[in-house]
Amino acid sequence: MTITFHGAARVVTGSKHLLQLNDGIRILLDCGMFQGMGDHTEDLNEHFGFNPETVDYLILSHAHIDHCGLIPRLVAEGFKGPIFCTPPTADLVKILLTDSARIQEQDTAYSNKHRTKNNLPPLNALYTEEQAEESFLLLKTVVYEQEYAITPTVKFKFTDAGHLVGSAAVHLNILENGKQTHITFSGDVGRYGDLLLKSPQQFPQADYILLESTYGDSLHQELGSIEDRLLEVIQHTCLNNKGKVIIPAFSVGRTQEILYALNSLELKGTLPDLHYYVDSPLSEKATHVLMDHPEVYNKAVSDVLKIDANPFGFKGLKFIQSTDESKALNNDPSPCVIISSSGMAEAGRVKHHIKNNIGNKNCTILMVGYCEPNSLGGRLLRGDREVHIFGEMFEVKAEVQSIKSMSAHGDYKDLLHFISSQNPKTVKKVFLVHGEYEVQQHFKEKILAAGFADVEIPYQHQKIEIG
Numbered sequence: 212m213t214i215t216f217h218g219a220a221r222v223v224t225g226s227k228h229l230l231q232l233n234d235g236i237r238i239l240l241d242c243g244m245f246q247g248m249g250d251h252t253e254d255l256n257e258h259f260g261f262n263p264e265t266v267d268y269l270i271l272s273h274a275h276i277d278h279c280g281l282i283p284r285l286v287a288e289g290f291k292g293p294i295f296c297t298p299p300t301a302d303l304v305k306i307l308l309t310d311s312a313r314i315q316e317q318d319t320a321y322s323n324k325h326r327t328k329n330n331l332p333p334l335n336a337l338y339t340e341e342q343a344e345e346s347f348l349l350l351k352t353v354v355y356e357q358e359y360a361i362t363p364t365v366k367f368k369f370t371d372a373g374h375l376v377g378s379a380a381v382h383l384n385i386l387e388n389g390k391q392t393h394i395t396f397s398g399d400v401g402r403y404g405d406l407l408l409k410s411p412q413q414f415p416q417a418d419y420i421l422l423e424s425t426y427g428d429s430l431h432q433e434l435g436s437i438e439d440r441l442l443e444v445i446q447h448t449c450l451n452n453k454g455k456v457i458i459p460a461f462s463v464g465r466t467q468e469i470l471y472a473l474n475s476l477e478l479k480g481t482l483p484d485l486h487y488y489v490d491s492p493l494s495e496k497a498t499h500v501l502m503d504h505p506e507v508y509n510k511a512v513s514d515v516l517k518i519d520a521n522p523f524g525f526k527g528l529k530f531i532q533s534t535d536e537s538k539a540l541n542n543d544p545s546p547c548v549i550i551s552s553s554g555m556a557e558a559g560r561v562k563h564h565i566k567n568n569i570g571n572k573n574c575t576i577l578m579v580g581y582c583e584p585n586s587l588g589g590r591l592l593r594g595d596r597e598v599h600i601f602g603e604m605f606e607v608k609a610e611v612q613s614i615k616s617m618s619a620h621g622d623y624k625d626l627l628h629f630i631s632s633q634n635p636k637t638v639k640k641v642f643l644v645h646g647e648y649e650v651q652q653h654f655k656e657k658i659l660a661a662g663f664a665d666v667e668i669p670y671q672h673q674k675i676e677i678g
């Protein structure tokens with residue numbers, strides 16, 4: 212059999228790996244969108260590098276757009292097979308791809324306005340909301356640890372990867388030429404000791420491992436008390452300075468972690484009596500998905516559930532839906548906390564909140580996740596005194612604070628922990644995927660030092676014979 216790396220090869224987005232068995236069966240692992248690849252992004256997303264009509268099965272590790280974002284396009288181009296994923300992933304995929312389709316359609320309509328003015332032919336959106344909905348019909352859920360036979364010779368099972376609600380590592384067992392081959396695809400690997408999720412599970416011995424390597428050369432700061440840090444910032448900003456705290460946060464994952472931490476403060480009786488707004492319709496939907504799947508929670512959250520039916524809800528919390536309500540927050544001078552997407556403050560409603568509060572020294576912008584250096588969040592984090600927002604220059608008078616320990620990806624110790632259940636002598640090869648090339652080269656050395664004999668860093672569209 213062969214495996215071809217059609218995305219997340221020496222980069223961190225576009226996750227897509229195609230297995231082709233000798234009997235012609237083709238299994239795609241993930242169907243992610245490329246993001247932030249500059250001028251190449253569109254081209255990479257429009258050309259898969261294989262014919263979707265010839266793919267028989269798709270197995271999805273988790274619902275982040277860089278892992279599932281091209282599913283509607285795959286289906287529109289002729290893929291008809293089942294899409295296997297865990298039940299929470301199926302729920303998240305539906306809300307995230309609907310949102311993604313809306314963004315594709317809006318962006319294309321915007322570009323086409325300019326193109327029409329310049330007598331250029333209009334472009335088509337990468338996919339539409341209708342196409343996204345059609346692709347949902349193919350979703351087929353499989354729970355963690357249940358062995359599922361795709362064909363008489365191909366079985367797989369999911370184990371919890373601890374990275375996002377429903378995230379899974381995929382373990383394939385393929386019988387070919389009278390020989391069993393075990394292939395593990397890690398998907399994205401979470402941290403040991405996540406605030407909400409269980410730690411990544413041990414997995415059965417593999418012959419080949421496709422391992423993510425996002426943080427293959429770095430260590431996260433210790434998970435300090437996120438609650439303490441949040442409380443400190445809220446007390447300082449809202450109670451002492453009578454200002455607003457603006458928290459840019461991804462709608463799925465990070466927003467719920469912040470809500471959980473605020474809820475924990477309420478349970479302790481220390482949460483300041485204020486208005487707390489979640490200004491992102493997607494966040495509210497994602498919070499409901501989490502509440503619908505209590506099986507994903509770690510022990511600490513399960514314990515909280517015994518005394519508090521809603522670990523993401525507390526006094527003063529309000530989810531904002533309409534843009535009018537969102538705009539109304541600007542005219543309300545009272546101290547409050549606003550959690551809004553996107554996490555890097557590059558797009559979404561949070562950009563407006565930052566614009567409206569950045570000139571006020573009593574306000575705080577609290578960054579709680581990784582930011583690309585050139586994103587608005589990244590520029591604020593590195594301490595720029597002036598930033599461009601919507602084409603206007605603003606002096607940064609608000610305080611910029613961060614909680615750096617929050618990350619959905621494991622660091623290199625977590626990744627080495629993840630593969631520590633393996634006998635390295637039995638593993639024929641580790642393929643490093645989903646990482647920057649320079650990071651992967653450092654990580655390769657660490658894996659070799661752990662006793663794995665062969666580590667390869669495949670390049671885009673590279674086809675490799677395995678088995």
Ligand SMILES: [Zn+2]
Pocket residue numbers: 273275278374375399
């Ligand atoms: Zn992910």
